[in-house]
Amino acid sequence: MPVYQKIAKELEDDLRHKYQAGDYLPSESQLAKYFQVNRHTVRRAIDELVTAGLILRHQGKGNMVLRQPADYYLHAGAHFTGNLLEQGSLPRCEVLQSRTLVASERLARKLDCEPESKIIHLRTYRKMDGVPRTVIDHYLSDYSWWPVIKHFQSGSLHNFIKKELGVELERKSTRLRAQIPNTEYCRLLQINSSIPLLIIRTTNVIKGTEKVAEYSSSNTRSDVIELVMEH
Amino acid sequence: MPVYQKIAKELEDDLRHKYQAGDYLPSESQLAKYFQVNRHTVRRAIDELVTAGLILRHQGKGNMVLRQPADYYLHAGAHFTGNLLEQGSLPRCEVLQSRTLVASERLARKLDCEPESKIIHLRTYRKMDGVPRTVIDHYLSDYSWWPVIKHFQSGSLHNFIKKELGVELERKSTRLRAQIPNTEYCRLLQINSSIPLLIIRTTNVIKGTEKVAEYSSSNTRSDVIELVMEH
DNA sequence: ACGAATTTGTACGTATGTATG
DNA sequence: CCATACATACGTACAAATTCG
Numbered sequence: 001m002p003v004y005q006k007i008a009k010e011l012e013d014d015l016r017h018k019y020q021a022g023d024y025l026p027s028e029s030q031l032a033k034y035f036q037v038n039r040h041t042v043r044r045a046i047d048e049l050v051t052a053g054l055i056l057r058h059q060g061k062g063n064m065v066l067r068q069p070a071d072y073y074l075h076a077g078a079h080f081t082g083n084l085l086e087q088g089s090l091p092r093c094e095v096l097q098s099r100t101l102v103a104s105e106r107l108a109r110k111l112d113c114e115p116e117s118k119i120i121h122l123r124t125y126r127k128m129d130g131v132p133r134t135v136i137d138h139y140l141s142d143y144s145w146w147p148v149i150k151h152f153q154s155g156s157l158h159n160f161i162k163k164e165l166g167v168e169l170e171r172k173s174t175r176l177r178a179q180i181p182n183t184e185y186c187r188l189l190q191i192n193s194s195i196p197l198l199i200i201r202t203t204n205v206i207k208g209t210e211k212v213a214e215y216s217s218s219n220t221r222s223d224v225i226e227l228v229m230e231h
Numbered sequence: 232m233p234v235y236q237k238i239a240k241e242l243e244d245d246l247r248h249k250y251q252a253g254d255y256l257p258s259e260s261q262l263a264k265y266f267q268v269n270r271h272t273v274r275r276a277i278d279e280l281v282t283a284g285l286i287l288r289h290q291g292k293g294n295m296v297l298r299q300p301a302d303y304y305l306h307a308g309a310h311f312t313g314n315l316l317e318q319g320s321l322p323r324c325e326v327l328q329s330r331t332l333v334a335s336e337r338l339a340r341k342l343d344c345e346p347e348s349k350i351i352h353l354r355t356y357r358k359m360d361g362v363p364r365t366v367i368d369h370y371l372s373d374y375s376w377w378p379v380i381k382h383f384q385s386g387s388l389h390n391f392i393k394k395e396l397g398v399e400l401e402r403k404s405t406r407l408r409a410q411i412p413n414t415e416y417c418r419l420l421q422i423n424s425s426i427p428l429l430i431i432r433t434t435n436v437i438k439g440t441e442k443v444a445e446y447s448s449s450n451t452r453s454d455v456i457e458l459v460m461e462h
Numbered sequence: 463a464c465g466a467a468t469t470t471g472t473a474c475g476t477a478t479g480t481a482t483g
Numbered sequence: 484c485c486a487t488a489c490a491t492a493c494g495t496a497c498a499a500a501t502t503c504g
Contacts, residue, residue, distance in 0.1 A: 465504095466502100466503090466504085467501100467503085467504100468500100468501080468503100469501075469502095470498100470500075471497100471498075471500095472496100472498070472499095473495100473496085473497085473498095474494105474495080474496080474497100475493105475494080475495080475496105476492100477491100477492085477493080478491080478492080479489105479490075479491070479492095480489085480490070480491095481487100481488085481489080481490095482487080482489100483485105483486090483487085
């Protein structure tokens with residue numbers, strides 16, 4: 001067995017006993033010194049763990065422990081279970097970035113507004129076990145909401161809008177697909193492209209009207225989720 | 232953009248125009264010379280394509296082209312769109328096999344019956360453009376239906392059951408996930424393992440009761456489908 | 463059957479870029 | 484601005500698998 005695989009095994013073992021989710025590994029240089037190998041070899045070993053979803057790389061910061069491999073083996077049976085109908089307004093999400101932008105052709109179509117018009121973009125994420133598992137892009141068609149929306153920090157976006165703007169949103173349609181993640185989502189969710197994403201796209205209207213207020217796209221690692229609908 | 236990503240892009244472009252599935256790329260050394268970079272850099276670029284499911288490495292032999300990314304670009308526009316709620320009783324499906332079997336632990340749990348009891352298994356498929364896109368496994372808990380069910384050939388299973396057995400089925404729950412296909416489904420759906428499956432599992436009860444009559448698992452190539460719910 | 467040439471796989475070393483605190 | 488840590492890239496060497504004479 002190659003050296004890097006041995007080190008990967010040993011590290012995986014350490015994850016189980018020495019570290020907890022959220023901890024940072026010793027730096028690659030330190031590990032290289034400890035294992036008496038080149039730093040590349042340690043990196044290769046850590047690559048294995050990243051691919052397995054156990055480690056998250058942070059440039060300039062360090063390699064974070066995502067979860068303990070004990071969880072790992074539960075996988076087959078122990079998926080996080082989400083409700084398909086709750087999806088649009090995740091109760092516990094945090095803002096990754098918020099900004100305004102000019103609507104592309106495609107977004108304008110989704111939001112039923114003019115191309116080139118200014119809209120709001122929020123990117124939020126949801127953690128499980130302290131780690132981002134879902135990244136959601138929200139696009140809001142009403143630019144006048146920006147002074148309020150820009151203060152949204154965490155919690156439920158829909159509740160925030162209801163409370164601060166007095167507007168209640170209602171889901172109009174849901175589209176669902178699975179796809180190999182692009183490089184951006186690979187980075188955000190720390191997976192490689194062997195793990196598909198489950199993508200849920202919803203259109204939300206202002207309650208009781210046909211006016212499209214929000215288009216959102218939620219992207220979840222498919223290895224940790226199973227969506228449920230009870231009829 | 233890093234050099235290795237540029238090279239990956241260029242190679243991906245070459246896959247579309249210069250190579251066919253089954254071809255071998257020039258050796259890494261040759262590519263390194265051509266791109267005027269170190270062999271490591273080429274390797275890193277090829278790693279990207281391997282991860283994307285486009286290339287297969289063969290030690291001592293070379294790097295084989297698996298498929299052309301041309302398939303990819305059909306995606307966006309050419310999706311089959313299915314309705315999530317129609318799922319249980321596909322109007323046009325054909326029987327691949329039908330048999331009886333003894334319920335495993337897992338199936339018994341799903342069907343709410345005793346392990347080791349005899350149940351019915353139907354495997355059906357649905358074609359689009361002449362190619363199987365969806366394979367559905369139906370498990371029926373009531374073995375006494377077998378003399379009737381075994382004559383089901385094509386059409387809608389639920390309609391058949393209603394007509395021939397006078398029993399109406401009703402969906403109780405739906406679970407949805409995405410997963411890399413196993414070898415059996417790769418064969419059935421004629422894909423390789425880089426295309427995820429969209430899996431919908433439903434539990435159906437006899438209308439108006441809590442009696443579970445059917446558990447079904449539908450497996451669709453995720454590159455040709457988008458599920459829709461209108462609310 | 464064997465060895466040489468080719469090709470990918472692993473490992474070491476070094477240097478520089480980029481993000482974080 | 485600086486130190487630290489990860490990211491990328493160059494170079495070299497040898498091991499392991501495959502092919503072919």
